[in-house]
Amino acid sequence: xxxxxxxxxxxxxxxxxxxxxxxxxxxxxxxxxxxxxxxxxxxxxxxxxxxxxxxxxxxxxxxxxxxxxxxxxxxxxxxxxxxxxxxxxxxxxxxxxxxxxxxxxxxxxxxxxxxxxxxxxxxxxxxxxxxxxxxxxxxxxxxxxxxxxxxxxxxxxxxxxxxxxxxxxxxxxxxxxxxxxxxxxxxxxxxxxxxxxxxxxxxxxxxxxxxx
Ligand SMILES: Nc1ncnc2c1ncn2[C@@H]1O[C@H](COP(=O)(O)OP(=O)(O)O)[C@@H](O)[C@H]1O
Ligand SMILES: [Mg+2]
Numbered sequence: 001x002x003x004x005x006x007x008x009x010x011x012x013x014x015x016x017x018x019x020x021x022x023x024x025x026x027x028x029x030x031x032x033x034x035x036x037x038x039x040x041x042x043x044x045x046x047x048x049x050x051x052x053x054x055x056x057x058x059x060x061x062x063x064x065x066x067x068x069x070x071x072x073x074x075x076x077x078x079x080x081x082x083x084x085x086x087x088x089x090x091x092x093x094x095x096x097x098x099x100x101x102x103x104x105x106x107x108x109x110x111x112x113x114x115x116x117x118x119x120x121x122x123x124x125x126x127x128x129x130x131x132x133x134x135x136x137x138x139x140x141x142x143x144x145x146x147x148x149x150x151x152x153x154x155x156x157x158x159x160x161x162x163x164x165x166x167x168x169x170x171x172x173x174x175x176x177x178x179x180x181x182x183x184x185x186x187x188x189x190x191x192x193x194x195x196x197x198x199x200x201x202x203x204x205x206x207x208x209x210x211x212x
Contacts, residue, residue, distance in 0.1 A: 001028045001064045001151055003049070003071065003182045009057035010041075010048060018044055020205030021058065028151065031175055031183040033193035035210070036202035042186040045202065046154045049184065050075045062152065076100070076148040078141050078155035078174070084129045090140050091116060091125030097148035108147075115143035118173045120166065134161045142170055146177040153183040159192055171195055 003026045010019040018041045026032050034042055047053040049060055051072030062069040076097060077083075084093050091112050098108035116125050119139040129137065138161050145153055158174060159167040167189065175183070175195050185196060193199045199210040 001062060001182065002026065003060075003062055003152060003184075005049065005058070005060050007058040008045075008048060008055055008060065010044065010053070010055050012044070018205060019048075019055075022202075022206045023058075024200070024207055026182045026184065028182055029179050030198075031178040031185060031196040033196035033199040034184060034186045034202055034207070035188065035193060035199060040202045041205070042202050043156055046156055046184060046186060049152075050077065050154050071152055074150050075152045075154055076145040076150045078138075078145050078153070078158045084137060084141065086130050088129060089125060090121060090127050090129050090132065093129050093140055094125075094143045094147060097144040097146070101149040111147040112143070115147045115173075116140075118146070118176070119143045120169050135163070135166055138162060139166070139170055142174055146173055151181055153177065153181045155183070155185045155187075157186055157188065159187070159189050167191065 005022065005024040008019050008022040011017045036042055044053065048055050049071060060071055062071050062074055091109060094112035094115055095108040098111045113125060116122055119142055121136065121139055129140065132140065142158055155174060159170055162170055171192055185192060187193055200207040201210055
């Protein structure tokens with residue numbers, strides 16, 4: 001399976017052109033770090049790939065053998081602003097990632113509990129998610145994305161709110177799941193980029209490879 005972005009063009013309404021015939025191909029098992037200055041369009045690019053915004057031109061497809069699938073519906077998200085179901089427990093929030101794959105409650109909770117351990121939230125699953133710190137909630141969101149079987153994982157500055165040690169554990173979890181996914185990670189963190197298969201810089205509306 002591969003994610004193919006071809007000649008993507010985009011401008012926010014009333015704003016100057018942001019993406020100018022941007023292209024990107026990422027294959028199953030690959031993790032691609034996307035870096036670039038603030039305002040260069042990294043978050044916008046993820047939103048377009050995930051189908052949250054409509055492009056002004058170009059194509060975004062998930063190619064699976066002979067089939068072409070829409071990316072939307074095959075994506076799990078780790079967003080910059082933590083988005084959780086605020087009236088549910090931590091473990092319920094993580095299980096949502098597995099429900100999306102059609103698992104029943106018990107199987108989903110089992111996966112969720114294993115993912116809790118992996119992000120250092122073992123024993124915290126029963127807590128009301130609203131009582132977690134920003135960094136803890138971000139780890140719960142990462143656990144939710146990794147329990148999903150959806151093939152594309154889009155992460156926007158996933159370690160932005162975490163200290164260095166927690167960040168290292170979270171990178172392990174996130175990229176540990178990457179071998180069975182196509183992962184795009186927007187990051188300012190060189191440690192995250194170093195763990196990805198390759199790094200691209202967004203600037204001037206297009207992506208350029210960064211030599212290691
Ligand atoms: N909904 C929006 N409407 C208008 N302009 C936007 C909107 N969202 C983002 N922008 C602008 O588009 C540019 C790229 O934003 P963004 O994709 O968030 O950049 P990055 O994630 O690289 O910091 C910025 O100049 C930002 O102000
Ligand atoms: Mg951003």
